[in-house]
Amino acid sequence: MCSRKRKVSPHSSTNTDLHRFFGQSTVIKKKLKQQLDRSLFVYPFLTAYPIPTFDLSLSINVKQQKVINDKPQLDLIYFKSFIQSSTDQELYIYLLTSLPWYRVEYTKENLKISTPRYTTVFGIDETKQPAEVYQRPPREIPLVLQELKDRVERATSATYNFVLCNYYSSGNDSISYHSDDERFLGVKPTIASLSLGSQRDFYMKNKQDAKITQNFLLESGDLLVMRGETQAHWLHSIPKRTHAQGRINVTFRRAMIPEGTNNYYKYNVGDGQIFRFLNGIMTKYEEEES
Numbered sequence: 001m002c003s004r005k006r007k008v009s010p011h012s013s014t015n016t017d018l019h020r021f022f023g024q025s026t027v028i029k030k031k032l033k034q035q036l037d038r039s040l041f042v043y044p045f046l047t048a049y050p051i052p053t054f055d056l057s058l059s060i061n062v063k064q065q066k067v068i069n070d071k072p073q074l075d076l077i078y079f080k081s082f083i084q085s086s087t088d089q090e091l092y093i094y095l096l097t098s099l100p101w102y103r104v105e106y107t108k109e110n111l112k113i114s115t116p117r118y119t120t121v122f123g124i125d126e127t128k129q130p131a132e133v134y135q136r137p138p139r140e141i142p143l144v145l146q147e148l149k150d151r152v153e154r155a156t157s158a159t160y161n162f163v164l165c166n167y168y169s170s171g172n173d174s175i176s177y178h179s180d181d182e183r184f185l186g187v188k189p190t191i192a193s194l195s196l197g198s199q200r201d202f203y204m205k206n207k208q209d210a211k212i213t214q215n216f217l218l219e220s221g222d223l224l225v226m227r228g229e230t231q232a233h234w235l236h237s238i239p240k241r242t243h244a245q246g247r248i249n250v251t252f253r254r255a256m257i258p259e260g261t262n263n264y265y266k267y268n269v270g271d272g273q274i275f276r277f278l279n280g281i282m283t284k285y286e287e288e289e290s
């Protein structure tokens with residue numbers, strides 16, 4: 001653990017830290033300047049992400065889709081290999097090595113909770129308040145994730161304003177049974193969830209009757225869409241496993257009010273340590289001595 005605590009001043013110091021960490025890309029700086037000037041976002045590091053060497057648009061596959069709605073209040077669409085091989089692997093590596101990751105800790109009912117996976121998040125709720133209204137500054141969605149969001153929107157006939165990412169570094173990383181049914185998502189939210197990297201079990205169970213289940217083995221490139229009554233009546237989880245390699249999950253959601261922005265940055269960025277995946281290992285970004 002890092003003995004020095006970074007100062008909690010996300011509107012200024014986090015930005016400075018990230019900027020120092022990523023460096024500035026002069027190549028795409030000019031190209032994006034106009035876009036940034038118009039941006040609502042305080043977080044300015046859209047320019048810091050590398051230009052991808054792959055073309056997502058060439059590898060989107062919506063042919064293998066299946067609606068699953070044969071159980072009480074379950075309403076899913078499962079797109080097998082939504083991103084085809086080998087672009088799924090390139091996207092996995094790109095996200096793993098380009099995004100800032102966090103291992104969030106928070107207190108709930110006087111208990112210290114350590115989130116058992118790496119997380120990061122981008123986006124802003126529908127109301128698009130000025131950055132200072134929020135508890136933490138919203139971050140503009142990196143271009144690759146914007147392109148992906150656009151493709152997922154077309155495939156699922158829904159729109160999203162948030163991209164949440166989870167990185168499960170091993171079988172010990174997990175997400176326990178929960179539903180994404182927060183009030184700020186509105187009624188019957190559509191949540192689209194893309195899997196990249198190693199396969200993992202995805203378990204679902206009905207809230208009223210836990211014997212009613214729906215399980216998947218999610219593989220790289222698969223897109224699972226949960227919609228309609230699903231969040232209200234079902235729980236989902238990624239259980240721990242003895243053996244599993246790295247997996248990234250990217251979820252697309254639509255938050256209606258500022259509470260959603262505050263919630264997502266609190267639980268997916270927090271105030272903590274920045275990690276980056278460098279030379280094959282998750283590396284802590286240590287603050288420089290001042």
Ligand SMILES: O=C(O)CCC(=O)C(=O)O
Pocket residue numbers: 164166175180193202236237238249251
């Ligand atoms: O990793 C996954 O497939 C699920 C992630 C999830 O349920 C969540 O972030 O709310």
Ligand SMILES: [Fe+2]
Pocket residue numbers: 178179180236
């Ligand atoms: Fe979830």
